Amino acid sequence: MKQSAKSAGKGLNKAGFLKTFKKNLPLTLMALPALIVMFLFRYLPMSGLLLAFKRFSVRKGIFGSDWVGLDNFEFLFQTSDAWIITRNTICYNALFIFLDLVLAVAMAIGLSELLNKRRAKIYQTIFMAPYFLSWVVVSFMAFSLFSLDDGLFNHLLAYFGFEGVNWYAEPGKWPFILTFFQIWKTIGYSTVMYISSLTGISNDYYEAAIIDGATKWQQIKRITLPCLKPMMIVLTILAIGRIFYADFGLFFQLPRDSGPLYPVTQVIDTYVYRALKETGNVGMAAAASLYQSIVGFVMVVGANLIVRRIDPDSALF
């Protein structure tokens, strides 16, 4: 892909372009449906971004509505919670990215080292299963653990003679609970990604290393990790691009929209939802989303720039 783009760039004259085009015609045609879908659902709706700068009127339509400048963005910054929202969104996501990276790589290596492949598959499936659960379902599972009256934890505490805890009213405990559930739910998926790139590493390296007398730890450090590096970088850069998007299900459903927990569960997505469900202002919703996209874009480009500085071959673009 990269190479053909480069060669096309070199032969800038028309004949060269036509030749490459002709040569790649079947491939281009095969890509066409996906390109059309992408154009229809990714690029075409971008004109809707205009709404972020407009006061929407049904009769006047998207293009005819009146311009209002940056008014729609105000609500994101005028709240006294602006700092809390930004801090929560960025810090949780940064923590999730870091933990996800470390734990998923560790688990992938661990699973691939298992000699019994049948068992490895079973574990992998078990880890993967929570990924398919909806957050609503997970929130009820959590409620059965944390409920004040009927929760498992409070029953256990009572059994050992301690006072029950009102989990949904104690913000101090939720950074841990949220992190636990997030990792529990997504770790299987990332692990599979790393396992798939692990199977791509040639066995020759390991055989050569064993002949040279390398220990298991040395093999992991010198062969496995370097080979996983490109995958780690790609997944991390992609995750960083979404650092300003919080998982609505995690932060809204899991804490059951409990007011006392807002200081540790309020993130940009939940704030926007709560703010706009009363007024239903389409323009403000578009503004929030545009703001998130711009921050995400800057983060991706920035992260990629840093990666390129350190290791040009691993950069995305």
Place this chain on the structure above:
Amino acid sequence: MKNISKRAAALAMTAVMTAGLLTGCGGGSGSTAGSTGSGAAAGSGSSGDEITTLTWYMSINPVAADTDKVIAKLNEYTREKIGVEIDYKVIANPDYKEKMPNLINAGEYFDICFTSNWTTDYLQFVGKEAFMDITELLPQYAKETYDFIPEAVWDAVKVNGSIYGVPSYKEMGWQGGIVYNSDMAEAYGIDMSTVKTLEDYTKVLEVVAEKSKAEGKDVVGVSGLTNAWPMAAPYESLTGNPKLPAAGAVPEFGNFQDVSSQAVFNQYASEEYMNYCQTVRGWNQAGYLGGDPVNYDSDIANRDNDFNNGALFSYFIQYAPGTSEAMSASSGHGVGFVPLMDPLFETRSALGGLLAISSASEHPDKALEFINLLNTDEYVGTLIRHGIEGEHYTAVGDTQVDKTMGGTLTDNGYDYTYGWQFGTPFNQKWDISYPDNIEELFQQYNDSAVISPNNGFTFDAVPVETQVAALTNVIAEYTPSLETGSVDPAEYIPKFLEALQANGVDQLIEEVNTQLTAFNSAK
């Protein structure tokens, strides 16, 4: 050779897939064009018999199985009577709430749609110019309905002096109070007639807790507290949302004395709010509310179950005449009601349900004639609420229906509890579970209603949308735990007020005040 055929196959695949995509999109737009086209054709009357087809989007729960049959019957009648056929698109409440705003925003064609302040927000879409101004057309095409609905209700739905929808006329306003298990009250020897205020109720809860514990049962005294505060100290919600801090005092209730000099005040800063929170804090600490009232309130199915089984003594509701009788029938025990206030009619009371006409409608005249039938024609009203006589119900006397058809049938294929959403219960026959004098009860209720001082004032939130957005978050953070007594009000109310202050409560109140002054001087 082999290579070429492979390539050809790939090409063919691609072509087919692309074609599929294109037809997929083309098909969609084609059908919408077709439907608007046919509407226009019917409107011009070129087909000879001059039948107009009206597209009606309706929200009601749950969608009845025999809807198509009933609508066919309805069309038979309306074709003859006013030359109209209905293209009925009914969507269950939870879906309607999501779908209808999208359909309107996307410019989908419709003639009539259901709107309210709880789904597909009336004021919001009036602001977006989605609905037609029918002030002039009403007396012309729906005169009976226009005369039948009281003026105060019409005033309430006016936005800047114009009417954009026909409100459902039922009970006037809202009345807060407590429904309770009257069998249990009797068994415990509780005299509910002594309860006039929230404070009076403390004694009742005490007795319930004491006597039920003595019986070895753990009965929850009362639930529904997340809605109870405006009932304890009724005020006029000037923004249309009782949660937003912009209230007006209603002189008849004699509360908010300390702030009643201000036309608009922050109800959360009042003495009444502190008193309310202290009272329920006491209830919570005494264990009358179950362990976790916030979560208990969020599970209505569980609450109803507990109430029917006698595990819950009472809960707060907004009452309509006949409710306790209907509830006794469904719960299997006696149900009584203690009002905490007289009914209050304010702008938002009329916004519980309206039928609006699209600003793009080609047949507003016919649409209004049809809405007129829904509100005044007894055959249409009964048909759309209870279905077809002999198939879905049997008539009992002149004014009642029996949907069990004399047996024990529970699901007969068509019957709507919330039939008032179609228009008004007054031209729909009543279910036999309602008392015989139900229309009288409604009359009494409506006569006793206090009409709020600023009825008809609708707040345009646009200038303070930023503040409303931020305040909504603050309110969602603090009120559930304060209003269920889960936290200490002496500590949390000051924090709450501080947060409101930091997020622009003053600007909101000032804006409401400005608009209110303009409204009153224009009257």
